[in-house]
Amino acid sequence: MSGRGTGALLLGLSALPLSMLLATALGEMPIPWRATLHAVLNGVGLGPYPVTPIQQGIIWDYRASRAVVAACCGAGLALCGTLLQALLRNALAEPYVLGISAGASTGAVLVMVVGAGGAALGLPLGAFLGATLAFVMVLALAARLEGGPAGMILAGVAGSQLFNALTAYVVSTSANAEQARSVMFWLLGSLGGVRWGDAGMALAAVALGLLISALFARSLDAFTFGETAAASLGVPVTAVRLLLLAITALITAALVSIVGAVGFVGLVVPHAARLLVGPGHARLLPAAVLMGAHFVVLADIASRLLVPQQVLPIGVVTALVGAPAFAWILYRTGKRP
Amino acid sequence: MSLHADELAWRLRGQQLLHGVSVKVPAGGMLGVIGPNGSGKSSLLKLLAGLAKPDSGEVSLDGVALSQWRRRPLARRLAVVEQHAHTEAAINVQDVVRLGRSPHRALLEPSSATDAAIVDAALRQVGMAQHHRRPWHSLSGGERQRTQIARALAQQPSELLLDEPTNHLDIQHQLALLALLRQLPTTCVVALHDLNLAARFFDRLVLLDQGRVLAEGTPEQVLTPSLIEQAYGVRAVVGRSAATGGLRVEYLG
Numbered sequence: 328m329s330g331r332g333t334g335a336l337l338l339g340l341s342a343l344p345l346s347m348l349l350a351t352a353l354g355e356m357p358i359p360w361r362a363t364l365h366a367v368l369n370g371v372g373l374g375p376y377p378v379t380p381i382q383q384g385i386i387w388d389y390r391a392s393r394a395v396v397a398a399c400c401g402a403g404l405a406l407c408g409t410l411l412q413a414l415l416r417n418a419l420a421e422p423y424v425l426g427i428s429a430g431a432s433t434g435a436v437l438v439m440v441v442g443a444g445g446a447a448l449g450l451p452l453g454a455f456l457g458a459t460l461a462f463v464m465v466l467a468l469a470a471r472l473e474g475g476p477a478g479m480i481l482a483g484v485a486g487s488q489l490f491n492a493l494t495a496y497v498v499s500t501s502a503n504a505e506q507a508r509s510v511m512f513w514l515l516g517s518l519g520g521v522r523w524g525d526a527g528m529a530l531a532a533v534a535l536g537l538l539i540s541a542l543f544a545r546s547l548d549a550f551t552f553g554e555t556a557a558a559s560l561g562v563p564v565t566a567v568r569l570l571l572l573a574i575t576a577l578i579t580a581a582l583v584s585i586v587g588a589v590g591f592v593g594l595v596v597p598h599a600a601r602l603l604v605g606p607g608h609a610r611l612l613p614a615a616v617l618m619g620a621h622f623v624v625l626a627d628i629a630s631r632l633l634v635p636q637q638v639l640p641i642g643v644v645t646a647l648v649g650a651p652a653f654a655w656i657l658y659r660t661g662k663r664p
Numbered sequence: 665m666s667l668h669a670d671e672l673a674w675r676l677r678g679q680q681l682l683h684g685v686s687v688k689v690p691a692g693g694m695l696g697v698i699g700p701n702g703s704g705k706s707s708l709l710k711l712l713a714g715l716a717k718p719d720s721g722e723v724s725l726d727g728v729a730l731s732q733w734r735r736r737p738l739a740r741r742l743a744v745v746e747q748h749a750h751t752e753a754a755i756n757v758q759d760v761v762r763l764g765r766s767p768h769r770a771l772l773e774p775s776s777a778t779d780a781a782i783v784d785a786a787l788r789q790v791g792m793a794q795h796h797r798r799p800w801h802s803l804s805g806g807e808r809q810r811t812q813i814a815r816a817l818a819q820q821p822s823e824l825l826l827d828e829p830t831n832h833l834d835i836q837h838q839l840a841l842l843a844l845l846r847q848l849p850t851t852c853v854v855a856l857h858d859l860n861l862a863a864r865f866f867d868r869l870v871l872l873d874q875g876r877v878l879a880e881g882t883p884e885q886v887l888t889p890s891l892i893e894q895a896y897g898v899r900a901v902v903g904r905s906a907a908t909g910g911l912r913v914e915y916l917g
Contacts, residue, residue, distance in 0.1 A: 418752055545766050551751045552763075558715055559746075560819075561739030561767035606753040 332604040332614070341615035346624045350394040351386055353628055356637075358453050367391060386639050396521045396585060397622040397627040397641070399529035401403040401592055403582050405600070406536055406618025407575040408593025409612060413547045414568055418478045418656055421593030422458075422579040425479070426486025427590035430461020431580045432513040433497070440501040451528065456581035462576055502591065515642035516589035518627055525585045532581035536574045537616055543567055544608040552608070589623070589642045591649020596622055600655060609664065622648075666691040666851055667742075667823050671721035672711055681707040682875045689823070689853055694846060696862040697855040698886075699872035700896050705855035706747065706827050708872065710854060713744045713825050725823070739767035743816035747809060749825040751800060758796040758809050761786055763911065764818025786817040789844065805832035810841070823851045830856055863887055863911035871895055883911050 352363040366386035366653065378386075404422065411420035424426045434457020434658070463487040471479035494513050511517070512589045540547075545597035546567050549557040558564045582589070600615040626648070630639040667689040674682040682704050682818040689695050689712075697705045709811040710716045712723055721731045725741060733741075743764070764786065765779045787793040790810040795803075803811065809829055816824055824845070830838040838858070845852045856862055862869055864884065869886040871879040873895040879886045892900045892913065899916040 389666050398797055418751070544770055544773070545769065549763060550757055551760075552746075552749045552750075555715055555746060556744075556749070558735065559713060559739060559742075559744040560763060561736035563735050601754065605759075606755050607759065 332610050335603050336610065336613055336617065339614070340622065343617065343620055343624075346621050347391075347394040347398060348467060348623050350397065351390045353633060354385070354390055356385060358386060362386070391624070392523045392526045393518050393521050394624060395523075395526040396529050397518055397623045399516075399526065399533045399590060399617035400582050400586050400617040400641075401596070401623030401626075403529065403533040403536065403578040403619070404589060404592040405596035405615040405622075406458070406533065406540060406612065407578050409597040409615045410547070410571050410575050410609070411593070411598070412597055413550050413608065414571055415479065416550065416553060417479055418598070419476060419480050419653070421591070421597075422575065423487075423588060423590035423592075424594060424653070425483040426461045427458045427464050427576065427579050428488060428583050428590070429487040429490035429494070430464075431455070431576075431583035432455045432457035432588050433462070433493045435584045436497050436513060438496050438498050445522065451581055451584040454584040455577060458491070458576040458580045458583070459573075461490055462572065466546060473610065504558075511640060512587045513533050513583075514588060515640040516587035517640045517642075518586055518630075519638065521585060528581055531586055532578050533616075536578045537612065539574055540571065540612055541609075543571060547571075547608040547612075550604075586641065589645055591645050591653060592619055592623060594656070595649045595652040598652070667706070667712060667723070667725055667853070667861070667872055668727075669712060669721070671722045671789055672708070672718045672723070673720045674707055674711065674716070674718045676707075676709060680862060680875060682718070685872070685875070685877055686721075687712075687870055687877070687880070689851055689867045690803070691720060692870060693851060693867040694865060695851075695853045696869045697871055697872065698857070698859065698862050698865035698881075700873075703872040703895070704875040705872055705874075708870075709825050709827050709853065709855055713742060713796050714738055715744065720894070728849060731762045736767050739819060741821055742823045742825065743819040743821035745809075745812045745816050745824070745826040747831065749812050753800070755800050756796070756813075757792055757798050757800065757807075758783065758787070759797075760800060760811050761792075761818050761896075763813045763843045764815040769858075783814075783818050784821065786814040789817055791840075806834065810837075813841070813844075821850060823853070824848070826852065828857065830861065831859065858886055859892070860911075864908075865914065868889045885915055887911060 333613030335628040347366065351367060352360055362382050363386050366378045368374050369376055369378060369383060370387035370391055398447055408421040413659065431454040433496040435450050435454040450470060465482045468482035468485060469479040472482060491514055498513065538556050546562045549560040551563045554564045570587045597615045601616050604610040604614045627641055630641050630644045633639060669685060669687040672682050672685045697708060699705055702808065711718050714723065714733065736865060760787065761783045762775065765775065765783065778789060784793065784847055787796055790813050792807065792810050792814055809832065815828065829841060833841060838861060842861060845854065846865055866883060868881065869883055871886050871891060877896055879891050889900050889902055892898060900913050901916065903912050905912040
């Protein structure tokens, strides 16, 4: 319990609005800082300041909601990664690698293409069912493989490939493909076109997940030496596992139905957070959530600035950072007996 | 009679691990569980700890079946040191021992000064106080074992179950560990291989063979040449040590 950890948490928390403001200020259409600030203040109800309706619309309805979704996406995926790594005792576990995101994509796509109109509630629900199905399949396969951490990742590869193929098939062959979002969206993720309604749902899912996980911070610590050790420390292992795994499926589903499958955030961020505040979950959970939020907000800025006149899918940017980090963690895990 | 196993039978993955094993653990004493590899020592400890459910029979603590105990109150009474403790977390010695306080704290209750004092005392008892900041991965096998025992002591149990705690320890640390367990006011159930250590440190022994209790009683009653040959297939002579006067087992091969 070092003071350094607390300081880092407070710094991360206070810097988050700045990251998000930066994301709001930058974009294809140059808008002066002053107008950006005014539009945001108008949006949160601290106005009115004089801003043109177009600027107000771009800043508040388009960019600010996008920044909030980006922050929630990073926070939620980092939270999922932290939970999965603790519960499955696997340094490489995260929703994308384990195929949970792919399952959520398939579920959402099926609802969109086959489902009858109820897209408002149907899409996230479909994503949740898909995520849960993928989860059960991958964990069952991993249990049969008995290959330890690597076996679980292989099971994840099998699951991802299967569900991604299903998604691509359904999107490619669907009659109303013009309504359906592109294959690219579901496989790589995109923050394009998100609105405040999406932000509200993402925020609710992540806040609920963080709140419940925080209650179980000490139980997560008890998993340090495995489930038998956790049970002997008084943790109702099966119940805690089921609850928290359901939370990860829920958050993944909510995020996938809004931004598609964004990879590697859940993998990289918890490791970085552990380096900063240590393995205790009372600090690790908020640290990972904050770092994840910063990471995706900044990755979103990069996705809009890297190539002029073009916006890269957010998943491309997170994978560019995340895949090398994945390799590095794999290398380190392999070295340790 | 605090901990009591009655006619335990347990089958796992098509293999019958225990056939009707009954054991009484004397309160405050040291019970040694001995027997050849695969005789059911670890299985018995697992059931005694309530970490698995037997197919038939029952373990009871204070006359109440373990199945009736809730996990957290049970963890305040009964602590377990597993044979292998493995983690990839970059956790230090003190934080491992702190885990032992978790059954004593409510969901969001922060760690108290009492908790810190208990953790410190546990670290001192196993001689790890000066190493409290060292990372788990830098510890030797013996230091890891002692750290896990400190974690178990921090649970302040009245029953302590240890599965082959002297594995991977040099002879000095084996003796120190068993002497430490003897000093504790806690009831200890210890699975171990070394029959001479079993003779020297334990009040009572249970000899298991192929999932059955072959003998139970004082070391003098259990460590006889005929029982040793029956269980291990090894001829032995049992005598008294000239140096200590204690029971001594010598193997003839």
